Amino acid sequence: xxxxxxxxxxxxLKSLYHYQDxxxxxxxxxxxxxxxxLKNHRIWCSDPSTFNDPWDCxxxxxxxxxxxxxxxxATAEALISTRTGGPELDHIDEKLRKDPEFLKLRSTxxx
Numbered sequence: 461x462x463x464x465x466x467x468x469x470x471x472x473l474k475s476l477y478h479y480q481d482x483x484x485x486x487x488x489x490x491x492x493x494x495x496x497x498l499k500n501h502r503i504w505c506s507d508p509s510t511f512n513d514p515w516d517c518x519x520x521x522x523x524x525x526x527x528x529x530x531x532x533x534a535t536a537e538a539l540i541s542t543r544t545g546g547p548e549l550d551h552i553d554e555k556l557r558k559d560p561e562f563l564k565l566r567s568t569x570x571x
Contacts, residue, residue, distance in 0.1 A: 468515050468520065469519070469520025469521075469522070470520050476515065480494065523564045526560055526563055526564050527560075532560060532563060533557070535563065536556040536557050536563055537557075539556055539563075540553045540556060540557075
């Protein structure tokens with residue numbers, strides 16, 4: 461049996477929630493931060509290196525969905541829309557669109 465932590469998707473979990481105590485007797489910084497989040501509709505993003513949850517920053521992606529042409533196209537376009545760089549990377553966009561194995565490799569390379 462593997463002792464490696466599994467990611468939420470592998471365990472069939474669809475959602476994860478984080479609840480935080482709103483304790484007015486806690487540190488002033490904590491209260492101010494929570495009040496700012498609620499009043500100004502903000503989110504707080506901690507530094508991932510300080511996370512204590514093994515699932516944080518480890519999204520799960522099932523490459524088998526790329527066997528469906530519509531899912532493959534949607535995934536390729538989503539990856540392309542988030543990339544940075546100029547026209548010199550257009551050849552990678554074309555490979556993502558046309559080569560299912562290349563797309564599977566790129567979609568799972570962060571594991």
